[in-house]
Amino acid sequence: xxxxxxxTIFNECLEKLLTGTETVEQCLQRYPNYAQxxxxxxxTAMSVNKAVDIAPSPELKARVRYDLQLKMAAVGKPRRASxxxxxxRWATTMIAVMFVFVLGGGAVLAADSSMPGSLLYPIKxxxxxxSLKLAxxxxxxxxxxxxxxxxxxEEMNYLIENDKLNDTNMESISNRYIGYLNQVNxxxxxxxxxxxxxxxxxxxxxxxxxxxxxxxxxTEEEKTxxxxxxxxxxxxxxxxxxxxxxxxxxxxxxPDELSQMITYYVYHHPQQLxxxxxxxxxxEEYKLLIRRMIQDLKNLGRNQ
Amino acid sequence: MQDEKNLVHKARQGxxxxxxxxxxxxxxxxxxxxxxxIGNKAEAEDMxxxxxxxxxxxxxxxxxxxxxxxxxxxxxxxxxxxxxxxKESKKPTVQLDESLPIIGDSDPQGEVELKLNIEQVAIATQxxxxxxxxxxxxxxxxxxxxxxxxxTMHKSEGAIKALQHSAILALRKTLRAGEHDGKI
Numbered sequence: 001x002x003x004x005x006x007x008t009i010f011n012e013c014l015e016k017l018l019t020g021t022e023t024v025e026q027c028l029q030r031y032p033n034y035a036q037x038x039x040x041x042x043x044t045a046m047s048v049n050k051a052v053d054i055a056p057s058p059e060l061k062a063r064v065r066y067d068l069q070l071k072m073a074a075v076g077k078p079r080r081a082s083x084x085x086x087x088x089r090w091a092t093t094m095i096a097v098m099f100v101f102v103l104g105g106g107a108v109l110a111a112d113s114s115m116p117g118s119l120l121y122p123i124k125x126x127x128x129x130x131s132l133k134l135a136x137x138x139x140x141x142x143x144x145x146x147x148x149x150x151x152x153x154e155e156m157n158y159l160i161e162n163d164k165l166n167d168t169n170m171e172s173i174s175n176r177y178i179g180y181l182n183q184v185n186x187x188x189x190x191x192x193x194x195x196x197x198x199x200x201x202x203x204x205x206x207x208x209x210x211x212x213x214x215x216x217x218x219t220e221e222e223k224t225x226x227x228x229x230x231x232x233x234x235x236x237x238x239x240x241x242x243x244x245x246x247x248x249x250x251x252x253x254x255p256d257e258l259s260q261m262i263t264y265y266v267y268h269h270p271q272q273l274x275x276x277x278x279x280x281x282x283x284e285e286y287k288l289l290i291r292r293m294i295q296d297l298k299n300l301g302r303n304q
Numbered sequence: 305m306q307d308e309k310n311l312v313h314k315a316r317q318g319x320x321x322x323x324x325x326x327x328x329x330x331x332x333x334x335x336x337x338x339x340x341x342i343g344n345k346a347e348a349e350d351m352x353x354x355x356x357x358x359x360x361x362x363x364x365x366x367x368x369x370x371x372x373x374x375x376x377x378x379x380x381x382x383x384x385x386x387x388x389x390x391k392e393s394k395k396p397t398v399q400l401d402e403s404l405p406i407i408g409d410s411d412p413q414g415e416v417e418l419k420l421n422i423e424q425v426a427i428a429t430q431x432x433x434x435x436x437x438x439x440x441x442x443x444x445x446x447x448x449x450x451x452x453x454x455x456t457m458h459k460s461e462g463a464i465k466a467l468q469h470s471a472i473l474a475l476r477k478t479l480r481a482g483e484h485d486g487k488i
Contacts, residue, residue, distance in 0.1 A: 007469040014468070015450070041469075044476045045444075051420035052445040056335045056349070064353040068327060071360060072320040 009034055014045050073147060115158050116169045125176075132183075142187040149180035312373050315363050323363070327356055330374060334381050336422070336445035341385045341437075342392075343426030351388060355381045375456040378446060382438075429471075431478045436471035439464055 009031050016022035024042050028035040114124045128148045135141040152173050159165040159173075308329070314322035334355055338348040358380050366376055420428075422445075429437045435457070442453045443464075450468075454461045 007466060010469050010472070011450075011465040040476055041472050044479070045472045047420050048425050048440065048472075048475065049444050051425045052336050052340055052422050054336060054339070054422055055332055056352070060335075060349050060352075061331060064331065064356060065324065065327065067353060068324065068356055068360060069320065071357060072318075072323065 006034055006037055010038060010041055013038065013042055017042065017046060018049065073151075115155055116173065117164065138187040142184045145180040145183040145187070149177050149184070152177035152180070308373055312363070312366065315360075316366070323360055326373065330377055331356070333374070333446050334377055336447075337378060337441050338381055338385065339422050340426050340429065340441045340445040341382075342388060343423050343430075345423075347388070351381070351384055355384060358384070371455060372452065374446075374448070375452065378442060378448075378456055428475055428478050432471050432474055435459075436467050436474060439467040440471050440475075443468060 013022065013024075013027035013031075016027065017024065024039065024046065027042065028039055031038060114121045128144075128151075132141055132144055132148075135144055156165070156170070156173055156177075159169060308326070311322045311326050315326060331352070335348060335352045338351050338355070339345055342348055342351070355377065359377055362380075366373070371379075425440075429440055432440065438457060439453055442448045442456060443450070446453075448456065450461050450464050454464045457464065459467075
């Protein structure tokens, strides 16, 4: 039998092997006259198939998933201008910490859905602050600010719907929301970017009815945005002693607490931080990611 | 799990969860494909990530009537790999034969499966033709059927079967050559 036939038999057997409907031995029994030629080929093919059957790590999947969510959250719909490619590994690292440390890498959309009061929320805020700090241009900063302002609106709605709104979290979220809008006004002179994302400005939960000023074209809402300075969005190095490091210290009461703690120890007591990371109670994946986060912080410090 | 066509439609409209589902469905296959093509897991991680970012950026231009969504993703991956290899070609390369495993004297008749890892497969496939290598990558790493590979490569199913057979034959010979040359 010629080349055509051995090729046909090989492909037929391989199809059955790959779909698990037959073994190599069963195939060879069906074609005893070709067994000697067929067996090495089938064994090689199955060896290749076995070798490539690898799975990416949960950390990688979580990291990529979050990067996608960041991008989708930032651009809204496909084919919009992207800021993701401008982001450093820092933001990715932070969220990978979130997935691996808190959720073990399994929760879909966990980062986007983290809300005030949740364990993930401080890291979400910290990631936003770092992203703003590292944004390359004023336009990028303004777009990010609008995206993050939208998130505050979502959070406020969430708290209202779940009857979790109180004076403390309302003030905190409102301040951040207003701060982001002020940031946009400052960065874009209140014109170009705001017009592109007008919906964001109009979705404020406490916004007054929108009416247009016939002379200036400015809406009533735009005119009533407080002109107080925006909240601090730069990385500050805390001067005071932060919470004590411990393996059990996994929750942070305030969104900035994690940022303050990590940055404090990076700049003031890096050795203590390293020692803390030697604690066997801290998962290895978490240690690895925290170290990368520390390195990013150091790099950021050098660039400032 | 929603129908893939429906997911793609929603993703094109900006539905984030729909695109995330597509990502979950295809990530492992794309990752394996990239690893086999470039033979470097660390690089493959970054590249796979970029494939999905690019896919999201351009999903508005994807036409369901043209090719299957998976084939479209693999094309994005293929294009990125081509760019990567072009850049890497300017750097010093590893001598392939030095890294070849594989077949020992204990199995002259090929009666047992070889103990390969994915990097070794990547090295061995570099001695195949481009078409053979693409078939092996799509078929085994990408987990595609003969029909899907044919669709992706714009060839007939018969042509893909012929390439699959000749590729495995060539791989076997490559591994044998490594043995006779004393590389293993």
